[in-house]
Amino acid sequence: MAERVLVAKLGLDGHDRGAKVxxxxxxxGGMEVVYTGLHRTPEQVVAAAVQEDVDVIGVSLLSGAHMTLVPRLIELLKEQGAEDIAVVVGGVIPEEDVPELKKVGAADVFDQYASPDEIVTRMRAIARRRPS
Amino acid sequence: MKDWPELKPHYETLSGIPVKRFYTPDDAPPYEEIGEPGKYPFTRGPYPTMYRGRLWTMRQIAGFGTGEDTNQRFRYLIEHGQTGLSVDFDMPTLMGYDSDDPRSLGEVGREGVAIDTIDDMAALFDGIDLEKISVSMTINPTAWILLAMYVALAESRGFDKNKLSGTVQADILKEYMAQKEWIYPIRPSLRIVRDVIVYSARNLARYNPINISGYHISEAGGNALQEIAFTMCNAVTYVEEVTRAGVAVDEFAPRLAFYFVAQQDFFEEIAKFRAARRVWAKIVKERFHAQQPESMRLRFHCQTAAATLTRPQPTNNIVRTALQALSAVLGGAQSLHTNGLDEAFAIPSEEAMKIALRTQQIIAEETRVPNVIDPLGGSWYLESLTSELEKRTFDILDKVDRMGGTVKAIEEGYFQKEISETAYQTSRKRATGEQAFIGVNKYAEPARKENIEIHKVDPAVEKRQIERTRRVRKTRDNEKVRALLDELAAGAKQPEANLMPVTIELAKARATMGEIVARLKDVFGTYTETPFF
Structure with a gap:
């Protein structure tokens, strides 16, 4: 079965170039993709992910609000008993924030220079780790 | 040619125009079609003396934290020779949320300055003479509110409204196409833009009420052709909207301003600025039957291309920015922002902004490029590219007209799909190395810790900002605010009414931006995009 991914723009910034690419x-690359569209809150993203039963949530932020919104998203997944859904983060993320994001539970963080093929490979690997 | 093989089977510009080995006089249009600077069709520049009469305005954008924080940066930039101000707002201000709204969490004062009320605006421009320096505000769905606060502040300080100069971006159509900062559905948003243009035409003699922007179309992935063609589609729509309200084109067209990016393809960019001027002159004259040459004269602000900046080998960004800035000057920009070398990391530090400003000063005062107007005019290559971009722009305008106009084409996702497609192709070409990205896909070096001073967000900003907004809500006349909000909602239901005067009264009564925005959401509703990828 194809891996299911939710791609979401978290927070208020509208830079959706990367998320759409x-x-x-x-x-x-053969995955089933649900795109939530822009300006989503953590609550909206979690609700959509649970409803769509995705394997991975990919969130993109270019606003700098990732250290507030990503931990909140992961916390909400836990509250919903949906911590088996992996969270990956992309956008403009300073290097020093990457270990912190992984510590709170992000499965991976992509920088602006990850190629589309590389993202597909890494996302697929993460999706396949989800217990079925 | 067998002994001199070429490296690639074909050559083209970044927007895909085929490029020949070399050009001859046969490739260029006759001189009369190009014309002289300051004269129709303005290919060579909007003014007869250009930089010999006045240099472009060096306008570095700034914005972070509270009004006081950004005010400090403004004073720093003015001290170092900057000649115009430009304000970046934080995401909540851009999107119409007050700083204490739950949606603002983590975003207050981060990407720009936080403005909730006229008190914040007063702190932002404290000690700055608004009759002497022009102020550009990068603001869209909430532009009319920020302009109302600006006018109210200027009045309270005793400045003459007809001496205020500057601009609000206020170009909402390109938000639906590219930058994606919106609140209300397209048609009421367009009506608000009309109100801003009409109010300004009658009350702010020197103010540019809109900055019709290609920059964001480019940053969202569009190429040079898409940038100018889609921008022209939007400009046409605004002129139609305002003339429909009974205002003659010559009353407001001279104050319409444009904003373009300076991208990587050096000659195509110069050609793009020239083509944009010629296309606009023809549209205003032939389509809208303007009589005054000033109405046909396109003036633009330019910013170098943020999306070309890299994290690896960040000092390369100084070189990229300098070349892009040179193309803007060779293309005849009226004002220019050069990006900081650290902008792939965060918003720029003071030091990075100073280097960027010095880059402009070097072009202006050392290279002698500004001594001659349109010095590359007459280059067979450049003239050929200018004509080709002009032709292709008119083709796209025709296509959009046939689709039923710009609003309909946005609703059908035409522009959004075109931009996404180009963005995707670009990311593919970068991944394969077909499009060089120095330091990233070519000449890459092992990763190292960059010794870059990064702008840090002061964690106390959010608290300080929220405290001030709450204090304002407690100390103002809340009855008056309520009555004015009712008046605003009533006006919004009358499509012919102009919302600017009541919004100026709301600003004076210290209503918050979030209150004004929320009240109109009750009347207009909100916009939801059908995404295409």
């Missing part, structure tokens, strides 16, 4: 690359 990734969504398309994942789709072209």
């Amino acid at each position: 990734v969504a398309r690359a994942l789709r072209d």
Whole structure:
């Protein structure tokens, strides 16, 4: 069965160039992609992920609000008993924030220079780790 | 040629225009079609003396923290020779949420300055003479509120409204296409833009009420052709909207301003600025039958391309920015922002902004490029590219007209799909190395810790900002605010009414931006995008 991924723009910034390139690359790579659209709150993203029963949530932020919103997202997944859904983060993420994001439970963090193919490979590996 | 093989089977510009080995006089249009600077069709520049009469405005954008924080940066930039101000707002301000709204969590004062009320605006421009320096505000769905606060503040300080100069971006259509900062559905948003343009035409003689922007179309992934063509589609729509309200084109067209990026393809960029001027002149004259040459004269602000900046080998970004800035000057920009070398990491530090400003000063005062107007005019290559971009822009305008106009084409996702497609192709070309990205896909070096001073967000900003907003809500006349909000909602239901005067009254009564925005959401509803990827 194809891996299911939710791609979401978390927070208020509207820079969706990267999120849409990734969504398309994942789709072209054979995954089932749900794109939530822009300006999503952590609550909305978690609700959509649970409803769509995805394996991975990919969130993109270019606003700098990732250290507030990503931990909140992961916390909400736990509250919903959905911690088996992996969270990966992309956008403009300073290097020093990467270990902190992984510590709170992000499965992976992509920088601006990860190629579409590389993102597909890493996302697929993460999706397949989800217990069925 | 067998002995001199070429490296690639074909050559083209970044927007895909085929490029020949070399050009001859046969490739260029006759001189009369190009014309002289300051004269229709303005290919060579909007003014007859250009930089010999006045240099471009060096306008570095700044914004972070509270009004006081950004005010400090403004004073620093003015001290170092900057000649115009430009304000970046934080995401909540851009999207119409007050700093204490739950949606603002983590974003207050981060990417720009936080403005909730006129008290914040007063701190932002404290000690700055608004009759002397022009102020550009990068703000869209909430532009009319920020302009109202600006006018109210200027009045309270005793400045003459007709001496205020600067601009609000206020170009909402490109938000639905590219930058994606919106609140209300397209049609009421367009009506608000109309109100801003009409109010300004009658009350702010020197103010540019809109900055019709290609920059974001480019940053979202569009190429040079898409940038100018889609921008022209938007500009046409605004002129139609305002003239429909009974205002003659010559009353407001001279104050319409544009904003473009300076991208990587050096010659195509110069050609793009020239083509944009010629296309606009023809549209205003032939389509809208303007009589005044000032109405046909396109003036633009330019910013170098943030999306070309890299984290690896960040000092390379100084070189990229300098070349892009040079293309803007050779293309005849009226004002220019050069990016900081650290902008792939965070918003720029003081030091990075100073280098960026010095880059402009070197072009202006050392290279002698500004001594001659349009010095590359007459280059067969450049003239050929200019004509080709002009032709292709008119083709896209025709296509959009046939689709039923720009609003309909946005609703159908035409522009969004075109931009996404180009963005995707670019990411593929970068991944394969077909499009060079120095330090990333070519000449990459092992990763190392960059010794870059990064702008840090002061964690106390959010608290300070929220405290001030709450204090304002407690100390103002809340009855008056309520009555004015009712008046605003009533006006919003009258499509012919202009919302600017009541919003200025709301600003004076210290209503918050979030209150004004929320009240109109009750009337207009909100916009939801159907995403295409």
